[in-house]
């Protein structure tokens with residue numbers, strides 16, 4: 001479980017706020033989608049949960065424990081984190097990247113190797129083929145999958161994902177979304193997933209939090225947000241997937257009259 005209570009974050013001593021009075025709760029086994037325009041405070045929110053950044057004020061707890069009372073390194077080892085824009089260690093092989101945390105936790109080396117194989121398989125990168133490569137020898141999408149494998153390696157209950165599927169082609173992306181959703185359900189992972197893609201949020205999230213300029217405008221199930229948007233911005237975001245689907249149908253289902261109809 002993740003809980004934020006009246007959390008504020010300023011990077012300029014209170015002149016402006018990247019996160020304003022944010023309160024939310026993600027229950028055990030729940031996937032919360034966090035969506036909102038660039039710069040609205042999504043990454044800042046994730047970073048405060050595992051203490052890469054400290055809040056200016058407010059309370060954050062993970063599994064009922066105040067994160068401030070925990071050693072930051074230890075806290076980070078217990079929370080899987082998929083960085084925005086990959087963030088692999090360039091001089092480590094895929095296997096070394098994936099196994100960093102289990103190794104830090106002093107798992108026996110045979111368990112580390114087994115786990116490495118399992119999580120690489122989970123994300124569709126067979127260890128035999130990929131374990132010994134360096135990040136520079138992978139495509140962007142493959143690197144992103146290594147990032148997801150790394151976040152899951154130490155069997156965390158809580159996983160924070162910052163646009164985890166951004167660099168993937170649409171087919172691989174859909175596959176990995178489904179794959180991750182079933183892993184998340186099976187392992188009852190508590191997840192916050194940042195995305196720019198409302199379709200992705202609708203497909204994967206139990207609830208969605210919409211942010212704008214540091215504030216949570218609304219948080220609710222996809223159906224609640226669709227049926228009772230609390231704000232015109234939420235309404236516009238929610239209409240996006242359907243508008244695109246309608247437009248596609250119009251284009252693909254249309255005939256020569258399409259031009260005449262505009």
Ligand SMILES: Nc1ncnc2c1ncn2[C@@H]1O[C@H](COP(=O)(O)OP(=O)(O)OP(=O)(O)O)[C@@H](O)[C@H]1O
Nearest residue numbers: 011017018036037038039040041042043044045084
């Ligand atoms: N280390 C930092 N120092 C100063 N300002 C920062 C820092 N990190 C983020 N900010 C500012 O805080 C605000 C929120 O940034 P954040 O990275 O949380 O946005 P985001 O919602 O993740 O955006 P994006 O979708 O583009 O990744 C932005 O205005 C950004 O410029």
Ligand SMILES: [Mg+2]
Nearest residue numbers: 042043084162
């Ligand atoms: Mg970000």
